[in-house]
Amino acid sequence: MAFGPDNRFQTGASAWTQPFGRSAAVDQAQLDEGLRSYMLRVYNWMASGLLMTGIxxxxxxxxPDVAALFYQVVRGPRGISTVPTILGWIAMFAPLAFILVLSFGINRMSKTTAQALFWVFCAVMGASMSNIFAIYTGASIAxxxxxxxxxxxxxxxxxxTTKADLTRMGSFMMMGLIxxxxxxxxxxxxxxxxxxxxxSVIGVVVFVGLTAYDTQRIKADYLEYAYAEGTDEAGKRSVFDALGLxxxxxNIFQLLLQFVGVRRE
Structure with a gap:
């Protein structure tokens, strides 16, 4: 089950439109260095979240005993498929609740709470995606x-890196997501x-487009507000941005797996 990126919830994202106090003394070199450091932190959060999900x-x-709690394996003419149990359905839809909480409540929670919710979210996503190992071969998943x-x-x-404004494309991809x-x-x-x-085809196009748009948005937000290094705002924002990526x-991975994944017999 795939869910849309965090920044699609505009009410929650709009809460971040208030600046955190960029100083006029911040020169361009410092801003560029801060941006590189911030983007690296965002990508590190995203990568560690993916690692948690995969594990x-x-x-x-x-x-097998734990897997049976989440899905039942069914053999059909196209190979193996799975049927989610009640716990499996809960695991599939639970990430949506985490996204809503992070989107609408992140301003009211501490950096530690936001980070903890991100880890729990990634773990639940792992539970919801565990059936892919039963359906597809390990080589095709890799x-x-x-x-x-x-x-x-x-x-x-x-x-x-692009100088083109991707805002309009982002709005178009948002409509495609809906x-x-x-x-x-x-x-x-x-x-x-x-x-x-x-x-599946349209979904890949949509999420590829949203990846470019989200990356530009994250960069633009940082350049506008210059989140102060080490603050709660910067810590929470990096988790929030990592969640979108x-x-x-x-979503791209799950959709591509339907095209190139080799099903188990």
């Missing part, structure tokens, strides 16, 4: 991950393979 997913899938990483890295680099969410909900009842394929990565 939890693998540990659950490698223990290759899809590296394809996703290469694609994400290239697009994020473009978003960071569209695929609605189409996905409809297809839960229709079970149309053609619609499922279309959703993390979700883009996870």
């Amino acid at each position: 939890v997913a693998y540990l659950i899938s490698s223990n 290759s899809t991950f590296f394809i996703t990483a290469a694609m994400f890295g290239a697009v994020s680099l473009y978003g960071y 569209g695929i969410i609605i189409a996905g909900l409809v297809n839960m009842f229709l079970q149309s393979s053609a619609l499922h394929f279309a959703i 993390y979700l883009n990565f996870v």
Whole structure:
């Protein structure tokens, strides 16, 4: 089950539009150095979150008794598939609750609380994605991950370096995200393979576009507000920004896995 990035919840994100006090004494060199340090922290949070998700997913899938709590394995004409249990459904939808809490409540929580929620969120995402190890071969999961990483890295680099304003593209991708969410909900009842394929293709395009847009937005926000190093605001904001990029990565990975993943027989 895929969820949209954190910054899609505009009410929560808009709470960050108040500056944290950029000083006129901050020169360009200091600003550039601060930006590089901040972006590195954001990417480190995202990477560590992905590592947490992967570890939890693998540990659950490698223990049949624990895995049975989240899904049941079914063999069909297309190979192995899984059916979520009640706990599995909870694990699939629980990340949405974490996103809402972080989006709308991050201003009222401490940096430590925000970081703890991020770790718990990544662990729950791992539980919700643990079934991929039962459905797809380990080699195809690994290759899809590296394809996703290469694609994400290239697009994020473009978003960071481009001089073009991606705001309009971000708005367009946001509309596409809403569209695929609605189409996905409809297809839960229709079970149309053609619609499922279309959703997957459009979904990859949408989340690739959002990766470039989010990277540029994170850079622009930092340049505008120059978050003070070591403050609670900077700490919380880096987690919040990492969450958006993390979700883009996870969605791209899950969608690509449906195309290039090799199913177990």
